[in-house]
Amino acid sequence: MHPETSPSESRKIAVASEKASLEAPASSEAPTSDGEDYSVLTLSMRRYLTYLLGFTIITSTLTATIYFPLIPLLSTHFSVSIQAINLTVTVYAIFQAISPVFFASLADIFGRRPVLLGLISLYACASLGLALNKQSYAALVALRALQSIGGSATVPISYGIVADVAVVSERGKMLGPMLATCNGISAVGPVIGGAISLRSGGFAWVFLGLLIVAVISLLLIGFTLPETARGVVGNGRQQTHGIWRPWLTFIPGRKKQSNDGSEASKNPVQEGRKRTWKLLTTALFASLRIILFPDATAVLWMVAWSYSVYYTIQVAIPVIFKEVYGYNELEIGLAFLPGLAGMTIGGIIAGKRVDRNYVKTAAKYNVDVDRKKGDNLKDFPIEIARYRGVIPVILLEIALLVSYGWVVHSHVHASVPLIMQFFICGTSTFLSHTASTLLVDIFPDRSSTAYAAGQIMRCGLSAASVAVLQPLVNKVGRGWYFTIFALFVGISCLAAILTSKMKGMQWRQKRQAVVGETLGANLKS
Template identity: 30%
Template sequence: MWAHRLGAAADFSPSQVPTPAGRRYPVSTVAEFDDMSVLRKPELDDVVNSESTSSVRSSSSLGQAVTGAAMPTDAVDPEKCQRMAQQEEPGSLQPDPPFSIFSRVQKIFIVFIAALTTVIPPLTASIYYPVITELAKDLHVSVADINLTITTYLIIQGIAPSFVGNLSDEAGRRPALLIALIIYIAGCVGAAVKANYALLFVMRTLQSAGGSGTIALSLATVSDIVTSAERGRYTSYVQMGWMLGPSLAPVLGGILSQYLGWRSIFWFLAIYASVVWVTSFAFLPETSRDIVGNGSIPPQRWNMTPLAYLRRPTKREDAAVPSKSEAKASSTRVSINPLNSLKLFGDKETCVLLLYSGLIYASSYMVLSTLSDQLEEIYGLETIPVSLCYLASGFGAVTSVLLTGRILDWNFRRHARLVGMEISKQKQQDLSRFPIEVARLQISIPALMLAGVSLIAYGWTMQSRTYLAAPLIFLFLQSFGSSSSFSGFNNLIMDLNRKKPGTASAAMNLARCWMGAGGTAFATPLVKNGGIGWLGVTIAGIWFVFSPLVFLVIKSGARWREEKRLREMSETEAPSGEMTAT
């Protein structure tokens, strides 16, 4: 008898109460039975039999000792109790739901669409570099005026994701992406149709406002569907999009402008974004865990794909219901606060990672923004050959994507084995006692060292006018090292801010774009006055000077995380305590 076995237990724990079927209730379930009032239901009176009555009577004394209240001895049937518990607490007797119900093929498809969208911001920023002079002539303005549109684009690119990322956390990834792409397409069409500098300036602002948020949305989408154990590989696929953009953009811009005119650049961007929009509208599901949980909770009808709307799926049995702090009913008013991304800079660990990753990303902009002039001045190359040289950086980024993501996941699994943590792609790991900083930055630091050495070699081989192959090889290595290091920082930031991935991605974009804009403005006079060789030395020197901050994160990151957790717990408990006292 289950009561007899319970009474024979030497060490009783409420979390280990056996059920008639040999299962065990969790603590939360037993706590609900503490006053046993839930058992005294009228419908149970007619199902009492002699065996269950004697069993319950034999356990009444134990129940009184445990709960502090006398257990009813004539109102409980164990089998009925079990059935009732299953109805009232279905999740308590079921295994934990998977982290995501999406299959591997579905995850790859979602990440593929995300990667397509991340190409847009860097592609738009750099694609008309080869036609700056032509634009200035056609619009009857100076080259400085055209460069002002680039500066404005980068500034808006740093601000807009704070709105888009926060909107995606509140309303969902899918509507935020579709709205952003519509704004972007409108800017591209307007720039292609009208030949006016003022309108071009406004349209470039619209392009930046709409397109720049796609990176934040893509990283947030990946965080929704994959666990920390496999985040490295999937994040690298998304990262490939925005790392390839600056390398491919000059090539596309040069070819399109030479054969079809500069307007074709904006038509190309509009067509590309339209294809992405149609694909996303038709096939991309909502992934925000605040809205769909692990993907098994249907979103609002207006937020479904056409096929999902026709099927009208019901809630699955293995649905992961968002917690009270995460759940957002479809009727809840959306509250957009772009300052949420700035709040992340107030967290010590996240702030250090954001700023240092911004330095890494800014270095790529500094190198690529000065590459064209140096190739023309030192090697006498024309537009198309200059554009093709950018592919060296692109190949380095692609190689990094193919290798670094798998290495990050491998190192995560290695550290998990060292601490005895079980790894499952369907369960999000508890990182509170896991050295996640070490697992990520152990890959980033060696890659950053490779990038620094390659940068110095790239600058001096080009300034020494060696064979063109030499600086291009070092450009490839620099791109590989920077992309690999950047990937580790990105994954760590997302690991630390899993509850608000859209906001975290927006903060990352803010640091990247603003530091990239400052670095680009600083690079041109530095190369002009000191030469391209000193550019690499300067960048590597800045990395070295601030590198102790990275080692500080490795040493103190776990302690900072625990302090943050305790602080958030105290802030959460304080209002509830005040309400109780009231």
């Protein structure tokens, strides 16, 4: 019999238990206990997954970029105001924040494959519905929400897959090309959307194109993606069954194999696992609880503000180049290219820099880098490693944003803001991806859930930024708007980085210690 506890003690125990549910023993913070490699996936398979994931997550980014040039056309077609069509952008951003809360947590527990397959299927159905919808504005709003639900969660799940198969010192090698692939393909979205809008006066083929993308992704994932969730297959040696198996393995004559290509034995632990409703409920709200941890809050603040720069610029482009420079729909689509090119290159540079910074910081602190089994991050200043050399980039971004506002305000030649969009989107992407990598590092066993928490923050802030954009521009003008916005972004990002560098490791160790004590107490009882 346990002694009776007071209400306050009960609340403390409940909070500690919730924290423990967020963080089991950190699978990617330390080498595997039995000396096995961190992942049994071959180098060629990891390289394939890099580009497969890069293609898959365009269901999130391409869906947004291809839509912006359609705004004037949709306004005319559905006989509603531009503000009403902008509402569909806000709705998309809201569900972009909400969707990962549920589905990224499910992917951490139930596996990446079944959740991804379900999401892509939902996205395909929504895209088909948008192509067939000819008259209903309400249907447009609802189907855009479903598109967002289906596509948005693919990003944190993809980050989770990278964390499943790549040690912390080499994640940049996957994240950089993955994001570059996504951004490179998404860069053509505004051009396609604008060209179709100008040439045909319709939008059905835009959404049919997104349907084709969804079907291709569904087939590639279904046939070739192995299950990688470490809670389901460990380092990849555990045998998978049913929907967790790639469809290729169901072809007659092919042996049932584990992810490393060797014939695997049955895993009674996996087959006997009981995923209760209590565990499911806990997982669904794990992303919200992550936001409350101080070490996570500092990183999330950085993720949100840096991403809001990119999103604000993308929403501002159609109006700026329509009103200030008199561009038509196709030209507006082309105006997105410099920013998206900058975003692509920024992602590549971020991927290389985070790995290089990790190695240099490890050398400074005399830590040996284990590229096969992973490194123990408990006493390693990963916050300092990831944010090494980032402050000058923030200062550059502030200067670019302020200059951009006054260049547009003064009606300087269009080539100047176009060039500046390249560098603004490049720096914001660099900062956002660097912070997102750190977020995954400090929650290694809940990588998709952690990234989903970042999605909540960044999409919520971006939706707010879009909501106040036009009213503030109307009130103070574009020059002062971007000046104020730049100062908010700069001060917030600098504060977040300095906080993480000075206090992040201490807070992280304290959080992990509380989790460890709670788990130990539960085992003893």
